[in-house]
Amino acid sequence: MRILYVASEAVPFAKTGGLADVVGALPKFIRQLRNEVVVLIPKYRGVTSSKILLPSLTISLGNSLKFCSIHEAEPVDDVRFFLVDYPDYYDREELYRHIGKDYPDNAERFALLSLAVLEFAKRAPLPPQIIHCNDWQTALVPVYLKTLYRKDSFFEKTRTLLTIHNLAYQGVFPRSVMSRLGLPSDLYTTELMEFYGNINLLKAGIVFADKLSTVSQKYSEEIRTPEFGCGLEGVLRNRSADLTGILNGVDYTQWNPEQDPWLVANYSAEDLRGKEQCKSDLLDQFGIQNSRDRPLIGIISRMADQKGFDLLQAVAGTMVQEGFSMVVLGTGEERYTRFFLSLQQQYPAFVGAKISYDEWLAHKIEGGADLFLMPSRFEPCGLNQIYSLKYGTVPVVRATGGLDDTIQDYSKSPNGTGFKFDAYSPDELLAAARRALEVYRTPARWKELIRNGMKKDFSWYRSAQQYVELYREVVDPTEHPRVEASSAKSTY
Numbered sequence: 001m002r003i004l005y006v007a008s009e010a011v012p013f014a015k016t017g018g019l020a021d022v023v024g025a026l027p028k029f030i031r032q033l034r035n036e037v038v039v040l041i042p043k044y045r046g047v048t049s050s051k052i053l054l055p056s057l058t059i060s061l062g063n064s065l066k067f068c069s070i071h072e073a074e075p076v077d078d079v080r081f082f083l084v085d086y087p088d089y090y091d092r093e094e095l096y097r098h099i100g101k102d103y104p105d106n107a108e109r110f111a112l113l114s115l116a117v118l119e120f121a122k123r124a125p126l127p128p129q130i131i132h133c134n135d136w137q138t139a140l141v142p143v144y145l146k147t148l149y150r151k152d153s154f155f156e157k158t159r160t161l162l163t164i165h166n167l168a169y170q171g172v173f174p175r176s177v178m179s180r181l182g183l184p185s186d187l188y189t190t191e192l193m194e195f196y197g198n199i200n201l202l203k204a205g206i207v208f209a210d211k212l213s214t215v216s217q218k219y220s221e222e223i224r225t226p227e228f229g230c231g232l233e234g235v236l237r238n239r240s241a242d243l244t245g246i247l248n249g250v251d252y253t254q255w256n257p258e259q260d261p262w263l264v265a266n267y268s269a270e271d272l273r274g275k276e277q278c279k280s281d282l283l284d285q286f287g288i289q290n291s292r293d294r295p296l297i298g299i300i301s302r303m304a305d306q307k308g309f310d311l312l313q314a315v316a317g318t319m320v321q322e323g324f325s326m327v328v329l330g331t332g333e334e335r336y337t338r339f340f341l342s343l344q345q346q347y348p349a350f351v352g353a354k355i356s357y358d359e360w361l362a363h364k365i366e367g368g369a370d371l372f373l374m375p376s377r378f379e380p381c382g383l384n385q386i387y388s389l390k391y392g393t394v395p396v397v398r399a400t401g402g403l404d405d406t407i408q409d410y411s412k413s414p415n416g417t418g419f420k421f422d423a424y425s426p427d428e429l430l431a432a433a434r435r436a437l438e439v440y441r442t443p444a445r446w447k448e449l450i451r452n453g454m455k456k457d458f459s460w461y462r463s464a465q466q467y468v469e470l471y472r473e474v475v476d477p478t479e480h481p482r483v484e485a486s487s488a489k490s491t492y
């Protein structure tokens with residue numbers, strides 16, 4: 001099949017969160033399953049291209065014409081990445097917001113991206129059968145396809161899949177921007193894109209996409225309930241028949257303690273000695289006391305309400321007093337960054353906090369910590385708990401979304417891989433941490449637990465197969481005679 005994969009960020013070009021990891025990795029695995037896939041993202045500041053594919057692409061956005069160009073970047077693992085260049089919109093300090101405030105023209109910026117997707121598709125050597133969209137920034141693709149482009153025979157057989165990576169971000173804008181985005185005013189109804197007096201781009205995408213997916217089975221069920229649906233549970237329930245959950249995978253070429261260049265020592269499930277060196281190195285990095293008796297908790301996270309740090313606020317002091325040390329890496333809301341910095345001040349021998357975004361240190365934390373804490377209120381998939389498994393860093397997680405799907409509780413089964421708690425309460429978090437501490441103090445059991453996790457395989461291969469199955473379900477069967485491996489060749 002021919003797939004055009006579109007998103008607002010991708011590793012190694014631009015990243016704010018897990019979405020970029022997915023966009024940087026999944027297409028490669030879809031390609032390995034003998035499909036053609038190319039990726040299109042914006043050309044943000046600092047993203048370099050190797051050539052210009054389309055020097056001038058005129059996009060009609062509402063009442064104005066925008067003159068973009070399409071560049072091509074160096075391929076990543078043989079996958080071709082195309083870039084929409086429109087410096088007015090994308091050549092900025094950051095991707096979506098600056099100094100704590102969303103860019104005021106985000107609606108126009110990502111409407112332009114969605115229209116550029118369609119214009120690019122028409123000029124690609126072969127028409128894509130599937131346009132795979134991700135999150136609100138590209139959710140207008142199916143909307144434009146079924147409105148402005150409805151009569152365009154080029155797209156007659158094009159189908160769309162919209163993957164929701166986090167329902168909390170929906171792209172909600174004032175009604176007044178509709179005309180600037182060229183959206184017909186009759187879309188402004190409760191059934192389509194109206195949302196409490198505003199317009200909601202993700203909602204519109206959910207209504208118009210041919211298929212929907214999200215990034216874990218559990219989250220795909222949760223988002224149909226008022227607790228997790230962020231106001232879209234009704235629309236999602238209406239689309240239940242077309243909504244699936246496919247767990248994100250991990251790129252083990254990037255996240256593998258056996259060959260991670262950022263660790264002071266590499267290690268494997270068979271020989272864990274290097275992990276002790278990694279722990280000493282990590283403690284040194286943060287300048288905190290090195291004691292084998294104290295299990296070291298690692299945290300790498302956006303500091304946002306979603307991540308559950310208000311639970312930790314209530315019990316962190318007790319945890320340190322009961323024998324835990326903690327290292328924290330993250331950026332985000334000040335109430336949480338301030339909390340971690342003051343915890344560090346209070347317990348300088350046992351707590352270290354760095355308020356920054358640091359890929360290198362993230363690897364060191366995965367390698368050197370004993371436990372990894374994710375007490376999330378909700379978590380569509382979560383990646384760090386999956387990396388942690390491979391690094392023998394035992395996850396302590398709240399049983400929600402992808403955290404629930406990927407971690408089994410060791411207290412309930414000797415095959416377990418971590419510790420889970422259900423209710424969103426500080427006491428439950430503390431109880432799970434205490435269960436972990438007890439096992440930590442029995443080295444034979446701790447080793448068994450570590451190895452259970454390290455044996456798990458969450459590589460992209462299986463997820464990619466599930467996406468391909470989904471594509472097969474939605475494309476017109478007469479449009480894609482299955483090709484044998486030997487005759488599959490790249491046409492993009």
Ligand code: ADP
Nearest residue numbers: 017018301302330356357358359362382383384
């Ligand atoms: P989310 O997408 O909600 O932020 P995920 O767990 O899905 O959460 O993905 C987060 C990704 O961002 C992971 O790859 C994680 O290692 C990385 N990350 C988050 N914060 C930082 C940070 N401060 N420094 C380095 N990497 C970070």
